[in-house]
Amino acid sequence: MGKILIIGAGGVGSVVAHKCAQLPEVFDKIMLASRTISKCEHIKKDILERTGREILTAMVDADDTPSLVSLIREFHPDLVVNVALPYQDLKIMDACLEAGVNYLDTANYEPKDVAHFEYSWQWAYKEKFRSKGIIAVLGCGFDPGVSNVFSAYAQKHLFDEINYIDILDCNAGSHGHPFATNFNPEINIREVTQPARYWEQGRWVETPAILDPKCVHFTFDYPVAGPKESYLLYHEELESLAKNIKGLKRIRFWMTFSENYLTHLRILKNIGMTRIDEVDYEGKKIVPLKFLKSLLPDPASLGTNYTGKTVIGNVITGMKSGKQKSVYLYNVCDHAESFREVGAQAISYTTGVPAMIGAMMVIKGIWKEAGVFNMEQLDPDAFMEALNKYGLPWENITFTGKLPDS
Numbered sequence: 001m002g003k004i005l006i007i008g009a010g011g012v013g014s015v016v017a018h019k020c021a022q023l024p025e026v027f028d029k030i031m032l033a034s035r036t037i038s039k040c041e042h043i044k045k046d047i048l049e050r051t052g053r054e055i056l057t058a059m060v061d062a063d064d065t066p067s068l069v070s071l072i073r074e075f076h077p078d079l080v081v082n083v084a085l086p087y088q089d090l091k092i093m094d095a096c097l098e099a100g101v102n103y104l105d106t107a108n109y110e111p112k113d114v115a116h117f118e119y120s121w122q123w124a125y126k127e128k129f130r131s132k133g134i135i136a137v138l139g140c141g142f143d144p145g146v147s148n149v150f151s152a153y154a155q156k157h158l159f160d161e162i163n164y165i166d167i168l169d170c171n172a173g174s175h176g177h178p179f180a181t182n183f184n185p186e187i188n189i190r191e192v193t194q195p196a197r198y199w200e201q202g203r204w205v206e207t208p209a210i211l212d213p214k215c216v217h218f219t220f221d222y223p224v225a226g227p228k229e230s231y232l233l234y235h236e237e238l239e240s241l242a243k244n245i246k247g248l249k250r251i252r253f254w255m256t257f258s259e260n261y262l263t264h265l266r267i268l269k270n271i272g273m274t275r276i277d278e279v280d281y282e283g284k285k286i287v288p289l290k291f292l293k294s295l296l297p298d299p300a301s302l303g304t305n306y307t308g309k310t311v312i313g314n315v316i317t318g319m320k321s322g323k324q325k326s327v328y329l330y331n332v333c334d335h336a337e338s339f340r341e342v343g344a345q346a347i348s349y350t351t352g353v354p355a356m357i358g359a360m361m362v363i364k365g366i367w368k369e370a371g372v373f374n375m376e377q378l379d380p381d382a383f384m385e386a387l388n389k390y391g392l393p394w395e396n397i398t399f400t401g402k403l404p405d406s
């Protein structure tokens, strides 16, 4: 039996709260805290209607470490799940350290004023968490998250040595809006407008951003979803997997984008709407991307009419008993089914379910190491079993398709 404090009442926070509420035998007390209390109250009401369970709510500004520490000390959870924004990661880790409580998130730290994310800031907390005897689990969504666990599982059970990993993320769904992002628009647009990068033979290779006509893309034939244009993108799990998977020669990340999405984004970028610096507007300072976020649909609201599926997984090639082999580990998730179960679209669902499972691993003491860990550093077996049980079943097939050479 465990107590969990979830910070962030957005699309992902709502799924984490719903999924934890479905498991009273693991999570006996749940608190959802966020900046806007009305969002917490709305989720609380929906959970009560769906499960008959009462969760607690609180208003908190996660940028304010002392308020967070007071809230944590008052509620005294076993674990804090951070599903606010990447900007808050370090403040929430500081609060967990001060209160001596375990920590888990789904996205790595990113400073507000530079569109750049990397693990070094959070890895620097390793010794502090270790000496306090608590765990920080980093990147426990789908990608990062399940993509790391798939790699760890392949390393443990399927290969003697892994040489190539390609993570392929396909959203073949349709939300019916002319333009929307599936998770926080500010974070999403900052991520996809950056130059792409992949790792090969110990070094990073930069390629043009997805909006550049020279960007790298190819058509991949996804199970269930069929052929989709997939674009090379830099994604945070590449950094930790390149370090932690032994024998790796190359790792890349691909994501599908529709022509419609790319055209809208290209225009928004060209006219300056994706800028993250302050500009003068009628005597006031505004950040264009933040203003754009306020106009775009809230990702938490997209589920209503969403149809279609997501297909996310890893193609992994390596050696087993002296022979080369390739496997494809993937999950298919249906937007409408996710909506029926927890009132959320599949991107929030595929992020929130792994966060709940990671929380379960910590609360049950299956992951009890002290320090700061990426998911591939923790034992994958119980997590993989739980994916099948709690809504994200996976397939493991021999891969016979083709991927581009570098």
Ligand code: NDP
Pocket (backbone or CB within 6 Å): 007, 008, 009, 010, 011, 012, 013, 033, 034, 035, 036, 039, 060, 061, 062, 063, 083, 084, 085, 086, 088, 106, 107, 139, 140, 141, 142, 143, 144, 145, 182, 183, 184, 185, 187, 299, 300, 347, 350, 351
């Ligand atoms: P949303 O924007 O829908 O939700 C974020 C929530 O955090 C909002 O409720 C927001 O409050 C709250 N919040 C923001 N700042 C603060 C603060 N200072 N104090 C307290 N609460 C705050 O985002 P999503 O739910 O779509 O995404 C949540 C996280 O999940 C992001 O970090 C995202 O990068 C990550 N993610 C990870 C994925 C993965 O596979 N690993 C995939 C998708 C997302 P308010 O309502 O007031 O704005």
